[in-house]
Amino acid sequence: MSAATVSLLLPDEAATRRLGEDIAAILKAGDLVLLEGGLGAGKSTLARALIRAIADDDALEVPSPTFTLVQSYPLRLAIAHLDLYRLGDPSELLELGLDEALLSGAALVEWPERGGDFIQGDALAIRLDDEGHGRRAILTMPDAWAGRIARTLAIRAFLDRSAWPGATRRHLQGDASTRAYERVTLSEDAGGHGSSAVLMNAPARQPGPPLPGGGTYDEVAHRATDVVPFVAMDLAIRAAGFSAPALLATDIEDGLLLLEDLGSEGIIRHGEPDFERYALAAEVLAELHATRRPSALPLPDGGTYRVPPFDAAAFAIEVDLLPRWYAPLVGVTLAADAEAAFAAIWRSLFARFDKAEKSWLLRDYHSPNLIYLPHRQGTARIGILDHQDAMIGASAYDVASLGQDVRIDIAPGFESALKARYIARRQALGPFDAEAFAAAYAISGAQRATKVLGGFARLASFGKPQYLRHIPRVWGYLRRNFEHAVLSDLALWYESHVPYDEAAAPSGSP
Structure with missing residues (x-):
């Protein structure tokens, strides 16, 4: 099975936490994430940030499962957090319920090498090592992960170049289409005022297979397959004097829009x-x-x-x-x-x-x-x-x-x-x-x-x-x-x- 590798420099703790958020944004049931690296390498920092992002709670208590071996979180997406450092024998992993956890949620495993051959599946492996004043993260993944990792890192790059560097990312909603939404937030300034916006993640998609009478369903039903119609209608609605979210930043080719946050009322x-x-x-x-x-x-x-x-x-x-x-x-x-x-x-x-x-x-x-x-x-x-x-x-x-x-x-x-x-x-x-x-x-x-x-x-x-x-x-x-x-x-x-x-x-x- 082929594997792709991505190398990221994480210059500080905040960058490590952001990587955790970036992974949380794409995590789904059945996903297995392996966190590798020595003591103090940042595995727990990344895991804690990921779990808090799924919970949408920066104050959530996320203790290290070093002694309990496994800690479960019944969140929007159930998360099982395992630490195998004190595992006596790889076979003991069978008693921790990893397979069961992956049936309905995702799992994060620290010190996965101690699980030996009992850890299987298409996992994302993240190795953290000290480098300078920060860390180097090496992400190794099978094909099943590669597209999702590339997309979440592209979103982070879009935020960074759109004057939203270091923004916090939180799941907002998905819908019946391929679109997904996040609420992104900049930290509060000295005056206590934070800024938030809504990210629309809508990569262009193929319009589907041709129908017997010609055209595809999307073409015949006039369903948007990229963000161009949204941008045009949004500008038109606002120009007509009605309330639609302002476009704060756009990457139309990549299907990324940063929109005014109109709230949730x-x-x-x-x-x-x-x-x-x-x-x-x-x-x-x-x-x-x-x-x-x-x-x-x-x-x-x-x-x-x-x-x-x-x-x-x-x-x-x-x-x-x-x-x-x-x-x-x-x-x-x-x-x-x-x-x-x-x-x-x-x-x-x-x-x-x-x-x-x-x-x-x-x-x-x-x-x-x-x-x-x-x-x-x-x-x-x-x-x-x-x-x-x-x-x-x-x-x-x-x-x-x-x-x-x-x-x-x-x-x-x-x-x-x-x-x-x-x-x-x-x-x-x-x-x-x-x-x-x-x-x-x-x-x-x-x-x-x-x-x-x-x-x-x-x-x-x-x-x-x-x-x-x-x-x-x-x-x-x-x-x-x-x-x-x-x-x-x-x-x-x-x-x-x-x-x-x-x-x-x-x-x-x-």
Whole structure:
């Protein structure tokens, strides 16, 4: 098995701790990290920094496991910290539960050479040796680690050259895509003021295999495969007077963005949707939709990004997730004529949808992507985080996304009041066709719910069953949309071919 080697000079203790944070940022279940070097070489310093980074707690007590041999930490990612210095015989390692720890978490092993052949697997080995006033770290790794190590070190270099040298890195969130986020913080200055920002780690990805009809899923559905759309939309949203995070530093080619930290106060309070915050988010949409928005957006390098249309192909490929993924999940085999009827109904609905008023369609305008900013004024109090997959399409779509939030229950009365707030604001800003909006809203909600049912089933099949807990809620929204006459044929199709049976809800649902 080939092995790659990286040599790093760590000039002081802070640099050793930063390396621990850099490793923590990429650690996942099943990872084994071997810490080698003599007494006082810095193994415990690095391990302590790594564990505290996973815990997001700089004050976490992390004692050396020299005498206990193993110390376990049930954190966001479970960590087992082993010190084999006092191991009497390599076979004693079997009693420490290393294999079990790697099934659900990661493990750090100091003095791994004392475990002999009982330590196996694709491990990252980090050897620390004194050099000058600091240390030299030699990282030796199999191919399975090489790409991740290169990426985390590239992020550290990006921070260093972006006027954030030595910044602390902490996991913020990942999502269903390849994007990941970190909160980075500079130490407090003499006045006690620290600085924080959000790092978006979104390496460009290949758009996937070609589809039988041509193009890939990402191409047909207009899903971003690099950060260019995010940058263009972010600048455009801010230029239009709305709150999106300022771009503090960018490496567009490498897929790294440093963004203004808008905080973490959302539009949900105490586990419940806050109506005034949701209503404010609806007014943001009303003001955004009241003015014609361009599809050609300027880029920092002088180029132009063109926002794609929500066209028939994108509309259709999203709802096609239901027969491809959700139907098999619930044990339904659709006959060819049933699938043909499903597609025909959606073609008819798209024709109606496509005639509706259009604007920037942000696509995922719901609670996880909206921040409440109490110190700003008016609609600027809502921060918009996620917009890289924006299209030009029916403005009602984002209102439906907000009013039928797939991650939290929105009661019918709450949703109706939210739509009323949007309509009132639109009517105050100029002529507005409320009847056409209602039809476009129902189509948007049904299309989105259909896509989400298929998409969450797909994610579950890829080892993420937690998404299935949202299925009953999404079905509730879908049936709510069926109350509009424009969806009568679709409602009948579902009833005939894929009815919802609460008792037989997919595993993982509440």
